[in-house]
Amino acid sequence: MRTKNAQRNGSARRDFLKAILVGPALAGGLPRQVKDPEAAETQRSLPDLPEGDGPILRMQRELRRALQKPLEQRRWIMVIDLRKCVGCSACTIGCIAENRLPPGVVYRPVVEEEIGAYPHVTRRFTPRPCMQCDNPPCVPVCPVKATYKRPDGIVEINYEQCIGCRYCVTACPYSARTFDFGENYTDRTPKRQPYETSPSPEYGRSWDRTNGKSPAGNVRKCQFCIHRLNAGMLPACVTTCVGLATYFGDWNDHDSLVAELIGKPNVIRLKEEMGTQPKVYYLL
Amino acid sequence: MATDGDVVKGKESWCRRVSRRKFLRTSALLGGSALVARGAVRLLDSTSPAEAAYLVPTRDYDLARPQNIIYSVCQQCNTQCGIKVKIHNGTAVKIDGNPFSPWTMVPHLAYRTSPFKAAAVDGLLCPKGQAGIQSAYDPYRLVKVLKRAGRRGEGKWITIPFQQAIEEIVEGGFLFKHVAGEETRNIEGLRSIRALTDAKLAGEMSDDVARIWKKELTVADFKTKYKDHLHLLIDPDHPDLGPKNNQFVFMWGRLKGGRGDLVSRFVKDSFGTVNAHGHTTVCQGSLYFTGKAMSEQYLLDEKELKHKWAGGKKFYWQADTEKSEFIIFVGASPFEANYGPTNRASRISTGLADGRLKFAVLDPRLSKAAARAWKWLPIKPGTEGAMALALIRWVIENKRYDEKYLRNANKAAAQTGGESTWCNAAWLIKIDKDGRPAGFLRGSEVGLPKIKKVLSDKKSGKERPYEFDPFLVAVEGKLVPFDPYDEKNAVEGDLQVNTEIAGTRIKSAFRILWEEASSRSIEDWAEICGIKAEDIVTLAREFTSHGKKAAADIHRGVSQHTNGFYNVLAWFTLNLLIGNYDWAGGMAQASTYDPGGGKAFAAKLPDGSEIKWAQPFPVGRLGGDKAIPFGIDIIRANAKYEETTIFNGYPARRPWFPLSSDVYQEIIPSAGDAYPYPIKALFLYMGTPVYALPAGHTNIEILADVNKIPLFVTSDIVIGETSTYADYIFPDCSYLERWEFAGSHPNMVWKVQPIRQPAIAPLTETVKVFGEEMPMALEAMLLAIAEKMGLPGFGKDAFGEGKDFRRAEDLYVRMVANIAAGDKPGQEVPDADDQEVKLFLDSRKHLPRTVFDAERWERIAGTWWRKVIYVLNRGGRFDDYKDGYDGAQLKNKYGTLINLFQEKTAKTKNSMTGKAFPGVATYVPAPLDALGRPVEDEKDGYTLNLITYREVFHTKSRTAADYWLLALLPENSIIMNVRDADRLGLRDGSWVRVVSASNPEGIWDLKNGAKIPMVGKVKVIQGIRPGVVAFSLGHGHWAYGAGSAVIDGKRIAGDPRRGRGVHANAALRVDPVIENTCLSDLTGGSAVFYDTKAKLVKV
Amino acid sequence: MKKLLYGLWGVAFLVGLIGVGQRILYGHQLAGYGSYVVWGLWVAAYIYFIGLSAGAFLLSSLVYVFGVKRLEKIGKLSLFTALVTLFMALLSIWFDLGHMGRFWKVYTSFAWESMMAWMVWLYTAYFILLLVETWFVMKPDLVRWSSRTGFEGTLARRLTFGQSDISTAVLEKDKRTIKALATVGIPLAVAFHGGVGALFGVIGARPYWHSALFPILFLVGALASGGALLTAIVAFFWPRDGKAEHEELVALMGKITLGLLVFDFLLEWAEVSIALWGSIPSHVAGFKLMLFGPYWWVFWIVHLLLGGVVPVALLTLWPSSTSAVGTAAALIAATFMSVRLNIVIPALAVPEFEGLISAYTDARLQFYYFPTLHEWLLMMFVVTVGIALFNIGFRTLPLVQTKES
Ligand SMILES: Nc1nc2c(c(=O)[nH]1)N[C@H]1C(S)=C(S)[C@@H](COP(=O)(O)OP(=O)(O)OC[C@H]3O[C@@H](n4cnc5c(=O)[nH]c(N)nc54)[C@H](O)[C@@H]3O)O[C@H]1N2
Ligand SMILES: Nc1nc2c(c(=O)[nH]1)N[C@H]1C(S)=C(S)[C@@H](COP(=O)(O)OP(=O)(O)OC[C@H]3O[C@@H](n4cnc5c(=O)[nH]c(N)nc54)[C@H](O)[C@@H]3O)O[C@H]1N2
Ligand code: SF4
Ligand code: SF4
Ligand code: SF4
């Protein structure tokens, strides 16, 4: 297992170099992709999952199944059932806690609208993670290739590479990118608290952002909780979703719950007319 | 702990304070020392471009490791969800839902699942639960005892050593001579307040007081009998006020099992005061007390050998959201509040998407649940009872009720019909001269013989004969006697009975109900409720179209009115009509594993051998003399006014609450009025009546007055709106640092006992009590007082021989063992295997010995140790998913009589009017004052009905510390309909002051010179009934870290983020008769939140 | 008077340094922009300065490529102005980066698709070109000045890099080199400044920017503002010898500036009017903000009145008054910053989702922006540095064709 993955790594690096050397003509037109950096990481033996039914366990099993495949054969998608969303913003906060997001940085706000006139009124709640667009306008604009689409469809930001120019922020039609100003929630209080100084686990790394270190000074966004996926876990906003309204899985797996869900007439994607090809689907 | 210990123990730190950086975005100049390097520019970054093309994971996800997980229970609100606290480097960094708990995983994991496997499965959790980290790690938390250094409420404090504080409180003296005006004030300490220490004497006096009430003994005789002890009483002329001990009052806000056992042991069993009162009535009082009245059983009083209505449970029912097909939510907010957004919302939304469930919402406000509802009916506040009666009318008229169920008059009939509950719909009732249903018709009254029965005494084996006078039903005109609990002779009765027997009008309970319901036409009811008649009919038809899988689920919007009790009764009665109690998809009650250890079981086997079984640790047992508290309590809930020696005709000076208890709004004002007696010391635990109560500002006046409350001590985690008036504040451990047995809620059909246990190292100072080191917390405070006073029930042999009570775990570990044992033989959980034992220890490596001491725990638990570990490794005990149901019924059943007609209620008198309370569902208009007169402020131009509600993002007074939640809703607003806004010339964002007839200035007068205006922003929406305006709970703080305080001479500035928005409780109506208390429901005890008429004044 | 000016400069520079200190110590924490309005004063300043630079350069090309004799005297000055404003632009944008230490990554990442990367590469090329070209045009003077004593002389000697041959043959060759460089420079300047326009224009997510007119608008704006700046400089800083010639030059430049300004307004009108007529909500929102939002005065008063109506009046009423033209030009140049602010901010101040503002709140998640004191301080630093460089150059380098030469 290990050697095989190591090989894949090696070739990934070569492919990448090739892309650079061949130059703009080749690399420019295609959506930029990087091969699985560490397939080994995701295929380490993970502890067994418990028995049981329910959508969460099912999706988690499907996730484990997908992890058995090479990275480029996975196609992560998220499905949000707006009929089930109760507008609680647990996902918003779960995400913030999971990724240790500072003030001003939010990956999954839940937008609320009131519709209709008294007494025929209702409210709609629309959670908005990053759409992990297949044609992501945020990617080509980056002057340092710090953001790119991974083979599994996730649009990643390399915090070590990002120079913090924020061009990508302007390019995203979904306001899915926010800038880390290096601030903390307990600024201007008697004492900074430990939950804020604990490093972020994003991308399977340990990001200590104290003293202006990355990701402070970087643009940040939802990355489908790659670090959790690697650990065989569903994204935080999926597991914490109070309305059981958020689904996640591998689109390439035709038996998956998500594949089942999006084969219905009540599916939409946001701002599809922008040609972004979002990988987040909404059920109405 | 390395993280904070140094600071916590630092000499001058009162809260975890290191340095306060002053910097404003625009004005910071060079030299902000603490800030240097935070945003430092790095001129050269070392990453190489090649490597930077992708991010190679370099670390394992340590939060997926079971060693970094502790399962506990959330207390960010009272839903008490199971949580999975994830630890990194010794601190909690993430909280998720516990997958073992039915609150937070749908369906939850089988209990036997290994925690190793469960580690990678996260349960759901609401945003408040997630943000709990910020409540625990709150920069404004207290870690040392604060003693008042200025006048009450002035906000000046000194920190003092724990032991000194205990000494002062116990011994009293001139404790505040350093405060101007209090130089000569001698404060009586607890030792002296606890005058009566002789339990035997107390027992005798208590019995004699009962005899006085029964007019079997005169006060004069009492005085002669106890002439040597009269100085122990509050007032020898009124022995029924009880001993001076009663002048110690202990009140609490949120208190759960474990701590509840501790408090009850300390306050009642050891100190010997009757005054231990919770906050139930501010919460959903009348729900509980209607539940109590409906669940009263006709039981034999073994002492007197007489039957009485007794044993009513302080509880209520909710709909089984898991299986229901149709639910009417009335004044209930299952997506935003309730119990709770987690377990209910998840099930409701699933039901909706699956097509299983349809629901309607009756709420003046378009709640988030209403936004998903099949129908939203914006009902006029206070008319919920009318609405239920309209539905009842239609259901009866159209014969859509479950006739078979209703006809069952006793247990046997119920059982033959496959029912576990039955009601008294068919029972016959006498109507008195005034046409009032007065009580049940009994066999002896129609010449039937009493039934002879025998009670065999368990201990002595003696047989004691007694008689039972049967109840009656009519079957086709014939009277049939029965015993409600008879399991053999099934008796059913006719429902519509209206006849005359020997000159007395006799009706069935059902008939009486029908008469109430049909007293108005559907159209008239509809008119009262402000709802269309056809909507009522549609609703009633739908409600009766799902068999028993329909339910009417009600909450605060129904109960917190002056007519709360009867609103609740009407809705629960509607449920009775379809007989949905104990049915899957119908009405459920909470069921829990008993941590108290009181369960015992003995049986003779056919072979003559006997099996005996008992839970291992009955922690209610007291080694030493258990005190016997007696006398009228300060809220007058444990006695009947007319029976007492202070009866003085009607109206009483203040209302009495014979049908309820824990009447929160009465505690401080009663002390203020010294009715029935003045108090000497008040303890407040985890409550904030000033902020929480309607018209809570009336409490400020009393708390600020040292003559009315001579000693005021609170246990708190911050300086809150109420503790700011305290003489001493004892810091408590937050919910992540401590224990509790959280119990359950009515919509939870599984039998459970979630356990809160220390998940992070305590942040408070370490203190020594009974020779043991422990964190400062409620336990340390009460144990230290007990130690100082030498109270029975604490210290050596407190739980019986060899079982000491020196520290919290002595109680709590035993309680866990009881849960592990279960309530019956054969219910024991398995032993934790070696791996699990290791995991248990590994996952607690970050906890100091002051809260985790495995050897000691093992010693306490004895042979139960591995089972204790098994339970704690899962955060409590939870029945498996499949064990929630028993075919079409719930597994955990209520299982007995439900009172459609309440004889006990009908025989209890209103202390203000002298009239008896109605015993059946009826419509009482709201609001009424304490004398039962309408409050008509609209005549004075207060035309807007002011109500309040919860946003899912905040909890009561307690989430001001949670910056994530503040980011979700930084300030609340006064929400109002566009039509009202247009009419009043208000726009979205307009600033208004909320004023009412009892607070025409629209202010919070803090009695320390400061007045906080109740000014907020208007939010103009479509989703609220015109004429109604609402504010949400949780904002508008002036303490709790929002205001500044001076501690040891240093000013600690508040955080303005914590004080935004408006808290309009001070505008809620003060009762015009009582004058220092909000409006109340005198039957069910509810503090009234929704019956205020207000004005919004542009500012 | 001079002392006062130097004093003022000194104070401004020191205060500006505070801004730099803050930037180094606190990162972006003291800035007023946020995660939604993600670019602020510094980015606006950057496109402003870059515009000035491109404008100044293109004007210089009139001399060196097209040989417009009447402007010959300002050739070197234009080039130098282009250099200084470019430097100011780069300084502004560098301060704006989240990680200033990583700017070099732009050169090593080969992000061919990124307009911004192209921008950086083009500036770099342009910067080098400017340096070389400036050197060539100054070379004869430098050689001549080498003989001087004092600082001027030393500097001149250093800058000749050992070249001392200013024979006609060499100068002829140099002239060709200069012409070649300047010729290459034109498309470069056009490319990069049009490119800056494109940098915004390509962003489909922001309808306000997403217009094909943007690159052209940027170019014309650059010419107008750059031209105005030069005009002002020439009007006020020119040595007072050769008054008539000077007046004539200023008048000419005034006419050019006027023309460019009018053209710029024409393009702006096209942008705004088409958007407003189309009235697609997402498209007009930005324009509405610009015209009627909280900062309406930036457009109406600063840009339209002070940067449009007043200078046009001055330029048409007193076309040959040096002070009137100079004042008008200075006004145009200075107020053009408002145009740049109105390009950057309104586009970002329009929520991409209704209700986003209240979904999660923070000072950084607002659609409201006004530069903070810190941002102004840092800007002050950039401007004072620019003024200093210009002044030093103006005083120590042979930029102005004096009689002596
Ligand atoms: N406007 C309005 N007011 C309401 C309601 C409403 O709907 N609208 N609802 C009412 C309801 S249902 C309820 S239940 C009441 C609740 O009212 P209460 O029970 O009186 O108060 P809580 O808000 O729960 O907070 C209690 C206080 O305890 C302190 N505290 C927090 N954590 C701890 C701890 O761990 N230990 C200790 N010792 N202290 C702690 C804090 O200072 C906090 O302010 O509020 C009522 N008030
Ligand atoms: N987010 C959150 N959840 C909580 C809590 C919390 O503080 N915050 N607290 C917990 C506690 S202690 C409790 S008691 C429960 C309370 O749970 P609920 O009682 O379900 O919640 P509330 O929001 O107090 O009130 C319920 C609904 O009644 C509506 N209402 C107001 N006035 C009237 C009226 O006159 N008639 C009718 N029909 N409806 C009316 C309100 O609009 C609201 O939607 O929530 C628990 N869960
Ligand atoms: S949503 Fe925005 S940030 Fe996410 S991939 Fe699409 S364009 Fe990029
Ligand atoms: S902010 Fe970072 S990721 Fe975004 S465009 Fe700039 S360098 Fe790329
Ligand atoms: S997938 Fe992960 S990062 Fe993305 S919104 Fe959900 S929790 Fe946040």
Ligand code: SF4
């Ligand atoms: S957690 Fe789920 S239900 Fe709650 S807001 Fe997010 S998506 Fe909606």
Ligand code: SF4
């Ligand atoms: S519903 Fe209440 S108890 Fe449950 S997670 Fe939310 S705040 Fe905690």
Ligand SMILES: [Mo]
């Ligand atoms: Mo409550």
